[in-house]
Each structure stands twice: as C-alpha cells, then as structure tokens.
Amino acid sequence: xxxxxxxxxxxxxxxxxxxxxxxxxxxxxxxxxxxxxxxxxxxxxxxxxxxxxxxxxxxxxxxxxxxxxxxxxxxxxxxxxxxxxxxxxxxxxxxxxxxxxxxxxxxxxxxxxxxxxxxxxxxxxxxxxxxxxxxxxxxxxxxxxxxxxxxxxxxxxxxxxxxxxxxxxxxxxxxxxxxxxxxxxxxxxxxxxxxxxxxxxxxxxxxxxxxxxxxxxxxxxxxxxxxxxxxxxxxxxxxxxxxxxxxxxxxxxxxxxxxxxxxxxxxxxxxxxxxxxxxxxxxxxxxxxx
Amino acid sequence: xxxxxxxxxxxxxxxxxxxxxxxxxxxxxxxxxxxxxxxxxxxxxxxxxxxxxxxxxxxxxxxxxxxxxxxxxxxxxxxxxxxxxxxxxxxxxxxxxxxxxxxxxxxxxxxxxxxxxxxxxxxxxxxxxxxxxxxxxxxxxxxxxxxxxxxxxxxxxxxxxxxxxxxxxxxxxxxxxxxxxxxxxxxxxxxxxxxxxxxxxxxxxxxxxxxxxxxxxxxxxxxxxxxxxxxxxxxxxxxxxxxxxxxxxxxxxxxxxxxxxxxxxxxxxxxxxxx
Numbered sequence: 001x002x003x004x005x006x007x008x009x010x011x012x013x014x015x016x017x018x019x020x021x022x023x024x025x026x027x028x029x030x031x032x033x034x035x036x037x038x039x040x041x042x043x044x045x046x047x048x049x050x051x052x053x054x055x056x057x058x059x060x061x062x063x064x065x066x067x068x069x070x071x072x073x074x075x076x077x078x079x080x081x082x083x084x085x086x087x088x089x090x091x092x093x094x095x096x097x098x099x100x101x102x103x104x105x106x107x108x109x110x111x112x113x114x115x116x117x118x119x120x121x122x123x124x125x126x127x128x129x130x131x132x133x134x135x136x137x138x139x140x141x142x143x144x145x146x147x148x149x150x151x152x153x154x155x156x157x158x159x160x161x162x163x164x165x166x167x168x169x170x171x172x173x174x175x176x177x178x179x180x181x182x183x184x185x186x187x188x189x190x191x192x193x194x195x196x197x198x199x200x201x202x203x204x205x206x207x208x209x210x211x212x213x214x215x216x217x218x219x220x221x222x223x224x225x226x227x228x229x230x231x232x233x234x235x236x237x238x239x240x241x242x243x244x245x246x247x248x249x250x251x252x253x254x255x256x257x258x259x260x261x262x263x264x265x266x267x268x269x270x271x272x273x274x275x276x277x278x279x280x281x282x283x284x285x286x287x288x289x290x
Numbered sequence: 291x292x293x294x295x296x297x298x299x300x301x302x303x304x305x306x307x308x309x310x311x312x313x314x315x316x317x318x319x320x321x322x323x324x325x326x327x328x329x330x331x332x333x334x335x336x337x338x339x340x341x342x343x344x345x346x347x348x349x350x351x352x353x354x355x356x357x358x359x360x361x362x363x364x365x366x367x368x369x370x371x372x373x374x375x376x377x378x379x380x381x382x383x384x385x386x387x388x389x390x391x392x393x394x395x396x397x398x399x400x401x402x403x404x405x406x407x408x409x410x411x412x413x414x415x416x417x418x419x420x421x422x423x424x425x426x427x428x429x430x431x432x433x434x435x436x437x438x439x440x441x442x443x444x445x446x447x448x449x450x451x452x453x454x455x456x457x458x459x460x461x462x463x464x465x466x467x468x469x470x471x472x473x474x475x476x477x478x479x480x481x482x483x484x485x486x487x488x489x490x491x492x493x494x495x496x497x498x499x500x501x502x503x504x505x506x507x508x509x510x511x512x513x514x515x516x517x518x519x520x521x522x523x524x525x526x527x528x529x530x531x532x533x534x535x536x537x538x539x540x541x542x543x544x545x546x547x548x549x550x551x552x553x554x555x556x557x558x559x560x561x562x563x564x565x
Contacts, residue, residue: 044372045412046414073299108365110374113305121292148322151294217320217321
C-alpha cells in the first residue's frame with residue numbers, strides 16, 4: 001500500500017510571507033508539510049528565494065496553484081504549466097493542485113471565478129486538466145471552490161465534480177470550508193455533499209475560516225479561525241475517507257503564531273483520534289501509466 | 291461560443307467595469323457584488339503591497355481609481371504575482387499621455403518602487419568567468435554588476451517617506467543607484483551628475499577601457515578642468531570596484547565565448563537611463 005501522495009501525511013499549513021522569518025528561526029513541530037503557491041515563487045531569487053529553499057529542504061511541499069484558470073475561456077497557459085513542472089522538479093515538490101474555477105478572460109483577474117455546472121463545461125475543463133497532466137506527466141488534484149453565483153446549472157455540484165474527476169482522471173483536493181460555505185449559500189446539506197463525492201479520488205483536504213456576511217451568505221476569506229461547524233465537517237469527512245492529509249489555510253488577519261499552530265495541531269489531534277495517520281490508504285484508481 | 295463561456299465573459303466584463311457592462315442575468319446582485327469586491331479588493335491589495343509608497347502618496351481613494359483604470363483598461367498577462375507590479379508600470383507608462391490628471395511624480399515613483407522590488411527578487415546571476423575580479427578598471431574594460439539599476443528621476447520620489455511629494459520638480463533630476471548587496475539588501479545611493487554619467491557609460495559599454503570612457507566624457511568639460519576631473523573619475527571607478535558596483539574587468543572584448551555572450555551585451559540597467 002502506498003500513501004496517496006508520496007511523503008505527505010498529517011497536518012499541513014499554507015506557507016505565507018509573514019511566517020517565513022519566524023518559522024526559519026524556530027521550525028514549527030506541528031507542521032508535517034507545507035503547501036505553497038508556485039506563482040508567488042517562480043523566478044524569485046535574492047534573500048526571499050533563499051528563504052524558500054529553507055522550507056523545501058526541510059518539509060515535504062505541495063504546490064497549490066492560483067493562476068492557471070483551468071476553467072477559463074482563453075487557451076490554456078501551457079508555458080505556466082511547464083514552468084510549474086520545472087519548479088516542482090527543482091524543489092522536489094510532491095503534487096500540483098489547482099482550483100476548479102477560472103481566473104481570467106483575455107487577461108488575469110487574479111481571483112477564483114465560478115464555472116457553470118453544465119455538461120459542456122465538464123468536457124471543456126476535463127480536457128484541459130488532461131492536457132496539464134500530459135505535460136507534467138503526473139496526476140494533479142483540483143479543488144472544489146466557494147462560489148457565490150452561477151448560471152443555468154444542468155447538474156448539482158457533486159455531480160459536476162464527479163463528472164470532471166472521472167473524465168479528467170485526476171485527484172480531488174477537498175476543501176471542507178468551501179463545502180460548508182457553499183452549503184449555506186446554496187442551501188444544501190454539507191454532510192450529504194461529502195457522502196456523495198468519490199472518496200477514492202480525494203488526495204488531500206483543506207480547512208479554513210470564513211466570514212459571515214449574512215445568515216444566508218458566507219464568504220470564504222481565509223481571514224478567521226476555523227469555525228466549529230467546519231471542524232465537525234472535517235471529522236465527518238475523515239469518518240468516511242480516513243484521516244487524509246489536511247492543510248490549514250490562513251491568508252488574512254494573521255493571529256499570533258501559537259494560535260495558528262494550535263489550529264494545525266488540532267488537525268493532527270483529530271486525525272490521530274481516528275486512528276493511524278493517513279499512511280496506508282490505497283492510491284486512487286486509474287493513476288497515470290506510461 | 292459555448293453558452294457557459296458566454297456567461298463567464300459577461301461576468302468578467304462586468305467585474306472589470308461594472309458601470310459599462312451589466313452583470314449577467316439570473317444571479318442576485320448581492321452575490322455578484324461579492325465578486326466585484328473580491329476582484330477589486332484583491333488586485334488593490336496585491337498592487338498596494340508591491341507599491342506601498344505609491345499608495346501612500348496617492349491616498350486610498352486615488353490609488354483605488356488607478357487600480358480600477360488598470361483593471362478596466364489592461365488585460366494582465368503574467369500569472370506570477372511578483373511580476374504584477376512591473377506589468378502595472380508598463381501599462382502606466384503607456385497610458386500616461388492620456389492621463390493628464392495623474393500627479394507629475396507618479397511615473398517616477400512607480401518606476402522607483404518596481405525597480406527596487408525587482409532587484410530584491412532577481413535570481414542570482416551565474417558567476418561570470420569572462421570577468422577578472424582583480425582587473426584594473428581604469429586600464430581595462432570595466433564590468434558592472436548585474437545586480438544594480440541606475441535611475442534618472444525628475445522628481446525626488448526616493449524621499450517620499452519624508453512627506454508629500456511636490457508637483458513641481460526641482461531644477462536638476464536625481465540620479466539614483468540601486469544596488470543589491472551580498473546579504474540581499476537593496477541599497478539606494480544618490481549620485482552626482484558626473485558620477486552618474488560615468489556609470490551610465492560603463493553600463494552601456496562592452497569594449498572601451500575605463501580611461502577611454504573618462505576621456506570621452508570629459509571632451510565636453512572645460513579644458514582647464516579636465517586633468518582634475520579625470521583624476522576624480524579614475525578614483526571613482528576604483529571606488530565603484532571596491533564597493534562591488536564594478537565586478538572587475540572583462541577579460542576580452544573581442545572574443546566573448548559562447549557561454550559569456552550575455553556579458554558582452556549591454557547592461558539591463560542601461561535602458562533605464564533617461565526614463
């Protein structure tokens with residue numbers, strides 16, 4: 001039995017600039033692996049580039065992309081994919097994940113915009129994911145995003161996700177905070193959603209905090225502590241998936257480090273309470289073969 | 291065009307310019323409004339973090355209007371966040387003639403901030419075998435460090451931390467040397483006009499010796515001051531060498547090897563002169 005992602009298990013943290021200095025002085029014991037955005041680091045040298053090396057040499061790392069616009073109307077940015085591939089090789093990065101969203105029209109908007117849940121969109125997006133996997137010669141994972149508006153859906157979100165994953169033959173990065181946010185914004189049962197996704201494709205998970213704009217409108221800000229409902233949802237996900245590797249994302253209103261690391265430690269505690277770590281879960285079916 | 295892509299394009303057209311393009315139908319405006327806030331807020335934050343002095347000098351409101359113009363008028367190509375400010379600068383340089391209401395110092399300030407940041411993050415250039423670090427920079431061909439920029443600023447924007455910038459520029463421009471030291475810090479140094487001129491010649495040069503550069507520069511100086519200026523110039527070249535502005539001398543100007551062909555091209559900083 002092999003782990004889902006080579007060398008990745010336990011609790012991870014999204015690496016952000018404000019933590020770099022503190023972590024390089026005192027490596028955080030609570031963090032089993034880091035996740036970072038290649039678009040923040042590719043082509044960066046100097047003192048900052050040197051700091052990155054400190055992390056990639058000490059922890060396993062996952063690349064979590066922001067600008068690929070996998071669902072965008074413009075031709076796929078293949079030079080970006082090749083740059084990411086070269087950068088992953090250079091730093092020994094274990095996996096590339098991206099958002100199931102679009103970020104551009106003829107130019108970048110640098111934000112995660114929604115893909116309508118239609119059959120046409122499934123074929124289009126899956127084709128682009130396959131192309132990325134062909135270029136990189138490895139499987140990638142796509143993340144379910146928070147969405148606030150959509151048009152003429154022909155299927156529900158789990159159906160859309162399942163169809164894209166199957167047709168692209170890729171992994172899923174399951175963001176439980178996004179599931180919770182969407183369940184409130186689009187009135188569905190988050191547990192039923194988790195039970196409907198293809199478990200064998202979940203390579204790892206995300207958890208994060210959100211902002212309550214209104215009782216029926218939550219915003220995925222990554223700017224607050226993880227809410228109790230989301231912790232409960234993470235436990236529910238583990239009960240079905242086993243304790244798979246999970247990343248805490250925190251982008252704004254950074255708390256004092258001990259507070260942040262306590263949240264990372266809580267992920268590990270929940271995982272350990274459920275038994276052994278995520279080692280030993282079978283790899284998803286249909287992995288790429290040469 | 292696919293139906294879903296038509297909707298996606300109408301959404302981005304609206305997010306770029308909500309006044310000119312209505313939101314795609316069918317979604318509650320409160321929800322589309324979240325995207326309006328996210329896209330504009332995120333872009334403002336990215337550019338504000340890269341251009342903190344620009345944001346401070348303009349103030350939040352005017353900076354926001356500038357970001358909106360960029361979002362509306364430009365299609366950003368780079369997927370890389372550290373390069374966004376550079377793309378923003380190029381957009382602004384091009385758009386400047388049609389922006390009469392921008393403060394006159396804005397172009398200089400954006401240039402200063404983006405160059406400083408780019409220099410901080412620039413990957414370490416490979417060691418240059420065609421350079422002799424012990425070479426005599428007066429008798430030989432001086433080789434400038436690639437980790438520097440020479441800026442000519444009509445407005446003293448490098449002093450913008452001291453307070454609001456004046457719209458009227460001083461009589462003489464400021465010549466600014468930005469240099470990355472071994473610890474990765476970018477040092478800012480204001481140069482006198484002759485020193486800046488000499489460095490500009492060295493940056494633009496791959497064939498002439500330091501002495502020849504000095505001679506060419508002093509052709510326009512009054513004859514009775516040339517000896518003294520030439521002596522100062524030679525001392526300055528040696529100071530540049532000691533401080534790392536000049537790495538040493540080129541071993542051969544006429545036969546650059548295949549691997550060092552890049553070193554025989556003009557210094558990237560030379561293009562910035564006279565900006």
